[in-house]
Amino acid sequence: MRFDKRRLIAALLVILPLALAGLSFFLGRFPIAPATLLKVLASRVAPIQPDWPDTVETVIFNIRLPRILLALCIGAGLSVSGAAFQGMFQNPLVSPDILGVTAGAGFGAAIGILLGGNSLAVQGFALVFGMLAVALSYTISRVYETTPTLMLVLSGIVVGAIFSALLSLAKYVADPKQKLPAIVFWLMGSLAAISKRDVITAAPPMVAGMAGLLMVRWRINILSMGDEEARSLGIRTDLLKAIVIIGCTVVTASAVSVCGIIGWIGLVVPHVGRMLVGPDHKALLPASLSLGASYLLVIDDLARTLISAEIPLGILTAIVGAPFFAYLLRRTQGGRT
């Protein structure tokens, strides 16, 4: 019976993001009749005479489609990264930012904005500085050719603090009318300016990173028992940690570079995953993928339809995520049921 329940949950987790994605096509401030929407989508594969204005196609393929795809990717990526890091750092309260990728990427984006670069430049800076921050954390944490977990955490804190300070400096010198709002808003996270090109630049690294993490997910179980135990079981901990760090960093840096800082997903979604499928990372990472993709998709749908302007994603994920996390903490009394 238990096995059947697992099968059912697995099936639901596969269907959920797909169903939500399909539904999301129908949502948006620009009213499109459902029948028309279906015809437009079908017209890409079947010969159907267009009887709709061009704007409808613009909305569906230039605006909604890229957003849906990236929301799925980013939600999945941040959740998988969060789950992997929580395992690696043996701490369920860890989020993907722990090694400073977010602080670095935030600072990189601020530099890009200050220099007046276009979207591609800002993304590039965010990506580079995000990865630089993690590389720095990693390097600082190396002790006698090992990377003890505690050192990683401490280095991450240090590096994160450095880039946060630099970010504050960037905000300080930014022109309060021109650049500062752009920086502040970028930091709050949004998929408002997503285009097809962004999908092409950001999705492949995220998918590759996620694939890497998924491939080693069972071994994260062992890593989560501690370095010594893992080594006693023959695990090459340094290699595995490097893989996990690289995978998480590529995913997170790519995500942050294209949509700004979206918090709470990497922290909360793995917990929900654990509630559903248990702590075994073999099931947890795929579950987190599905739940994270669905969650961010729903949040983005809200962000672009609730009011006629756009609500930053970071705000919504916090407003929804934080209370939910508090509830989880109370319910599980700190994670131990």
Next chain:
Amino acid sequence: MEPRIRLRGGAFSYRDRPIFCGLDLDLFEGDVTCLLGPNGCGKTTLLRCLNAILALREGELWLNGQRANTLSETERARMMGFVFQEHTIQFPYSVLDIVLMGRAPHLSFLASPSKRDREIAERALETVGVAHLQDQRYTEISGGERQLALIARALAQEPQILLLDEPTSHLDFGNQMLILETIHRLVREERIAVIMATHFPNHALLVSTRVLLMKDGGFIAEGVPQDVITGSHLKALYGVDVEVVVVGNNRGGRDRVIVPLMDRQLAV
């Protein structure tokens, strides 16, 4: 017969603090070797060096006749299982999940456990007598059961050598006996070589075939239990006066037991 473990001239230090040096050790199939010594004598460190969790500063180590430094981590992990002291963990894995981790040395890097691995894990649980707990959460069973699960995990590695680090230290009396009996049975049935660090001289007397007394980074005595675990040795090791008592056991033979003589003198 080839020793499962052979150590010659082993030395280890943390930075500039020497822990032990000049240690020689042999472990044969069927042996239950107990490392007895006070806190800080280095026995835990020695075990970790044997398991290559820590790297020896000096000395040569052979495992199953092969030089330890020529073996890969997986090869080593297939030979030796390390049983850590039971401890709390962050994630509520099931007991089976924990034991399955022991299959890691037999799986390729990207693989995860198969049905066969599950069977081996389940059998390991049976061997230590906790198969009925396999779906329970590791965090919800008793200390003794957790220790047994960890033993099962080490067994799942299908090792020829088992290293146990003070496996009875935090357990109640009943669980202590449970562990000792399991070890005894394992050695007899599976022909595994066991080396165990322990605090308790009586445990060494109950279950070991050889005893090594370790103090200040060196062996002060080694040999069969009755020769090594004597009042003078224990006084030298722990500074405690003891009486060695011989009693009849339930197998028709006699067991030696250490009775500590407590100092009841009040301070003047």
Next chain:
Amino acid sequence: MKNLSFNRILVGILILAVLLSGCGSGTATPAPTVAPATEPAAVQEPPSAETITVVDSLGNEVAIPQAVNRVASMRSGITEIICALGQQDKIVAVEEGVKEGGGYGAFIAGVYPDLMARDCPLAGGGISAEEMLRIDPDLVLHGGYGRIKQAEAFKEQVPEMPVVIAHFETLEHYMDDIRIVAQCVNAEERAEELIAYLQSKLDFVAERVSDIAEDEKVRVFYGGHDIYHAYGGETFEHFQIVSAGGVNVAADLTGWMPEVSAEQLLQWDPQVVVLLSGVSVDDVLNDPKLASLSAVKERRVYSLPESGWDFSSPRALFCIEWLASKLYPGRFADVDIEAEADEFYRGVFGVDYTGLALAEAGAAPSAPVKMRVVVDMNGREVEIPARVSRVVSLSPDITLSVLALGGGDALVGIDWMSPNNESLRRVFPAVEGLAEVGSFFNVNAESVLLADPDVVLTVAWHRDPDKTQEMLGIPVVCIDADYYRESLVLIADVLGSAAMEKAAELGAFYEDTVLSIQAAIADVPEEERTKVYIAGSDGFLSTFGKESAWQFELVDVGAVNVAADIVGGGSHEVSVEQLLLWDPDVIILDETCPDSLADVLADPRWQSVRAVQDGRVCRASVGFMETWGRPHIESVVARIWEAAKFYPEQVDFDVVAEAQAFYSRFYGIDLSDAEVEALLEVE
């Protein structure tokens, strides 16, 4: 001698009489030779030497004066013919279309705007006899199937006025109708030229389509006010189709504009649909009932580029060529239809063709919009529609500029901060109903698309305007509001000519104000210029240096910024010593200065400063639209206020009145004295 002078007088009188009689004949009132017309359309008496007989379209013989100078043309098509014949000056009365420059009269009223000044003797659906008699034309020209009754009724009321009917309802009689009109306006020679030209056009088309087999002819449906009303076989439109080589699917229908159903249309399945000018092609293309019509599937649905192309006007003959080029594009592939249109219009009316574009191949959903290129303030060349009527603004400064330029009606989407500006809401209440689409750093793309703007106006530091433009498919124009004079001109250019005038007005007002201030204080020597210290955002002991908006303001009003040496934007901290050294005459607390006026005045450290001793310390207002802290048109009021404060003797502005005048003139709002005072004297 007496006889000679008497003879001279007699000869003089005789000559005079002859001369007078010669002039008088041109305005001959109906002579007794014309029989009283008691029966309608009666054959007139044999004409006198001063009248000629014209046989009109109905076959009536009408006697008209030989020399006609005053014509009432009661049909726009006839008016066009008269103009084509060069006799527009003879027109003294027109019908309502020409009079108002709308509908079918729009074209000719556009070419000859004077016609709109003529009388229009129509009333209550008929011709007002009284009016017409007052106007007193030589004759009345009228025609058209629907107008016969009107003409008849008039003839009954005023039988003595000649009414000539020129129908222009059939192609067959078109040229004869031209001749009729020509006779009425004494332009027979020109008429023949015109007829020859028009005929050549018809022949040109006929040549190219004459050899098309019956079953290969394109089926055409010609719609009336919408696609569910047809032009049947008795209409001019029908002849247009036939002449263009097509087949009128509704040829069997009779009557003026019979209704047809979707089923009927589907049954006929026309290959081409023609709609009257102004009827939406999109509606037809998107009509689900008609989706399977060949014309819809192949998008061969056209609306006439100009009203009047359907009948009566000579332009309707050009329409035949245009129509043929649509029905048989292959046969007219070598014809540049735009050039043909220009040639036709020039030839017939002496003007270029200026209607909607003709030459697009295939059906455009609606006639393609003419575009033009503007260069925005980031140096980008942006293609925008020639006529912009809907804009979205992504920044409050731009929104204010658009409003000040009178573009409030064009705003269809707005940044999210503007609706919070109370003053803005007062001046432009409609702002509350506008969709908020976000801001320059955060745009909800779908909201923008929903607002359907022609152009999106954003700031110069919008991160990636090309990306936004590509994503939306709508042109994005970048405005750097810091250079507000240029930005006003650019926004005005986008909005159109009315806005450009406003922009010029604003610019001129600004310049004049500053110049008048500077003139007033021109005689004040350098040393006596008012020294001003601005307290900045980091507290009283901070100020703004050379690169701030304040610097420009102070220079404009002839004052000296004591901190003019400080380089770098933003607020800079200064020491008390420095302040005492500067010893300013006036101190102004910027709106961002956190210290209160009371605290500043009471602080013992700078009591010795002249400004404090004289009590010349005050706080700067943010202005009505809260823009005084930034470069913006409203800051001209700030300058007026400052000039009055710094130079009370030289400058005699009534600041309140000036402010009221500004706000009234440029924001259309009347502020009371109390409101302005509250605005200016903050704290």
